[in-house]
Amino acid sequence: MNRQALARRLLDVIENDILPLTKKGVADGNKIFGAAILRKSDLSLVIAETNNETENPLWHGEVHALKRFHEQADRPDPKELIFLSTHEPCSMCLSAITWAGFDNFYYFFTHEDSRDAFAIPHDLKILKEVFRLEPGGYAKTNAFWRSAAIGDLIAVAPEPEKTELKAQDARIRHAYDRLSESYQSGKNDNSIPLN
Numbered sequence: 588m589n590r591q592a593l594a595r596r597l598l599d600v601i602e603n604d605i606l607p608l609t610k611k612g613v614a615d616g617n618k619i620f621g622a623a624i625l626r627k628s629d630l631s632l633v634i635a636e637t638n639n640e641t642e643n644p645l646w647h648g649e650v651h652a653l654k655r656f657h658e659q660a661d662r663p664d665p666k667e668l669i670f671l672s673t674h675e676p677c678s679m680c681l682s683a684i685t686w687a688g689f690d691n692f693y694y695f696f697t698h699e700d701s702r703d704a705f706a707i708p709h710d711l712k713i714l715k716e717v718f719r720l721e722p723g724g725y726a727k728t729n730a731f732w733r734s735a736a737i738g739d740l741i742a743v744a745p746e747p748e749k750t751e752l753k754a755q756d757a758r759i760r761h762a763y764d765r766l767s768e769s770y771q772s773g774k775n776d777n778s779i780p781l782n
């Protein structure tokens with residue numbers, strides 16, 4: 588599987604599988620973050636999920652996906668799977684992905700995007716306050732996993748695929764901009780501790 592085919596599939600999963608769930612979740616007062624798990628072998632979808640913090644503040648998109656994955660009786664070995672997060676995982680989710688046995692994850696938006704574009708500064712604030720880490724201060728490749736931004740896959744794609752991927756990237760960003768406006772306008776009414 589080459590990198591542009593992987594980038595295309597990850598963007599398709601965000602657009603077609605995660606975003607519809609997140610639209611419903613945000614309408615219920617949840618944050619905009621989602622996640623999915625795919626098979627490495629054929630990039631087929633195992634599960635897609637979205638943030639469900641109104642039920643439990645630990646149900647970030649990633650942890651909620653892992654919870655639902657472990658509710659499946661017949662599930663693949665995590666080493667055979669790709670973990671996808673719409674937004675760079677927070678410290679809890681970085682650890683959750685690690686404890687769940689994954690050796691990789693990919694994400695669309697960065698921690699800085701969460702802070703600057705989505706007014707969710709908690710990821711970077713927790714890394715700084717609890718771990719004394721500046722933005723980008725954790726090991727993106729380590730003994731447990733390798734992580735990568737989807738944008739890095741797009742950046743090295745050849746033309747004309749690169750232009751197509753960038754158009755899809757822009758379409759997804761636009762969809763999240765609208766969802767973020769919806770979440771931010773209603774968040775004072777929810778009971779999420781770090782909203």
Ligand SMILES: [Zn+2]
Pocket residue numbers: 647648649676677678679680681
């Ligand atoms: Zn998280």
